[in-house]
Amino acid sequence: MLDQGKISASQLSLLLFTLVGSTAMLFIPAVTAESAGRDGWMSILFLSTIFGLLVAWVCTSLGQHFPRENIIEYSPKVFGPVLGHLISLSYIFFFIWTNAIIVGEFADFMIATFLPETPRLVFVLIIVWLAAYAVRNGLEVIGRLNQFLFPLLLISYLGLVVFVINDIKLANLTPVLENGIKPVLKGSLPPSAWRGEIVLMLMILPNLNQPAKGRKASIYAVVFLGIVLTLNTIATVGVFGAELSSHLTFPYFTLADYGQVAIVLERMEALVMLVWVAGLMIKIAMFYYCGVLALARWFNLQDYKPLITPIGIILIAWSSIIYENSRELVELISKTFPVYAFTFELLIPALLLAVAAVRKKRGGSSQ
Template sequence: MKLIEEGKISGSQFMWLLVTVVLPTAVLFIPALTIKEAGASAWISGGVVATFWGILVVWIASTLGERFPGMTLVDYSGQIIGKFGGKMIGAYYIFVLVHGIAVITRQFGEFLVTAFMPETPIIVFHIFLIALAASAVRNGVEVIARMNHFVVSLMFFSVLFIFSLVFGEWNFNNLLPILEEGIGPVIKGAFIPMSWRGQTVLLLIFMPYLNNYREARPAAYKAVVMLGIILAAEIIICLAVFGQLAANYVFPAHALASYISVGGFIERVEAFILALWVAGITMKVSIWYYSATVLMARTLNLQDYKPLVLPLGVIMLTWSMTLFDNIRQLVEWFNESGPAFFMSWEVVLPVLLLIMAVLRKKGGVKSGK
């Protein structure tokens, strides 16, 4: 089974890839969405419940991946449920990823247009984002992993920076009472963070590139826990600063940054956020884009994935432009059809594949020895 690309990545690069697969958009949208549902206990949905869910997803995905070391998703789905089935799974994942990228791109564009440059047509942002991601994809997985490592550490620093600069405004009374309405709203509020966290299932795509496929599982667990910590911290701080008001903001993290005022001169750092998210989302889109392209090349039995980059980019661009009419439709999509859409490929398909593989005794046996 030949890989499409020769690149190799290390365990830690893999972990950071998985962090970026989720974080950049999550950090922007999740606080408002969870606080709306779960109120003061939102951090439990976003941080705790979703993390356990993420661990479950990683468990399923890495168990599946470890049965077929060094093989791509399409190849072993082909082994498990027949060649045609494998192709169908590949096709579904391509659809899902392209759709996902369209949504991410749209989120990004909406953020920029709303918060920074209302006069600029949104397509400008989309074009630049997809062009950047496309050139990253053409450079291959190693370059993406390297770039990502740099960008993600930058993101960590800036998020920490923002959190610590609003220190003076923290009021933890806003976090009380815990579990006021019982566990119901918390679970309800957790659906969106759960579907977001489940995006770590993309580890299936990147596992074959690992130097040692055994590193995938611990790295992915670490990534999920790290995401849990960051998002819980973010929700807690949004709540501590703004209280329930955070749910009214479209982008609470942006409001957080614009609320910073230290000593009268560290003020007005929202533009900083913009820089952060341009970097983060470029990486996120690059990773998804790469996954989609490689999957497609494998599904179509191509030798090289590079010719697919441009056509896929054009599809994503049009898709992202026509997907939603307004920003609330985007948010509602996440609330209503989002969870089902995400669950289908994050959990349902991997679980089915895993069960089939176990029942049909495919893979795993040879590698186990």
């Protein structure tokens, strides 16, 4: 294995939570409100959670088939060298491409909300540098970092709901299922794509110190995330109504503006932003780590560290050109990204699992 670091099942669980939560929290209320209106919370609570569980089940099953290997290592074994390596390469593309989108999102968010006069490149450089520093130290450190920051993340995700609880008008959520089930189904596509990001497990499951606990950990993460995201969507739609929520770029963030802690601190959005930066840094670091590790594995390198700088440069450049403006970004993440996401998050892993089961391929468990 390239990275000898070990993480515990609870660290995995928390990592998966942060991985999905840090961006989903920000965009999901708007995206679901757009297609599912006031029933958005249903698409998140039921459909996307089911999708998340499905992904978790497939990934951990693959993990049980090949306990010591990641997807880059076992896909050639399952699909044969040519197709297998192609699939591995496409995963490397997926990791880096998704990461470039996230880095871009981050920079745009910072410019839009906090420091409008700072060049975009500054944010991109800083966040990629921080992530690179974390990746250099390996998965173990990312896991610990996330564990340390998790209470803060949770407070910012749930605390906000508590602060605005008096302003939530449940009338904004009724009538339920006014337009039937169809918009709900449609609205569940983007959140599902996000929830499926836990597919990164395919890269990090071998680093689990108790592989048997992987499935339980991922299921906890998916379910807990479903609850937290649903609460946030209900809070956002409850305060602003479905119409306004869909027009705000970062509705959850606007919510922070709404809440007030005592009299000392007004406008807490700056604090929420800080915590969000931390969560996002971990997310970027995770994708970065998986991309670097996968590429190193694909090239059959002994060490993944020499690839950190080149991939960092690719990330910086790609994130600057991947989309033109924030409208294009919304299109990208609500229309294009789900297609890729479903392919890489469920379709290919499911195929891998099916073929591996049929061909009775198994990784050496005794290694």
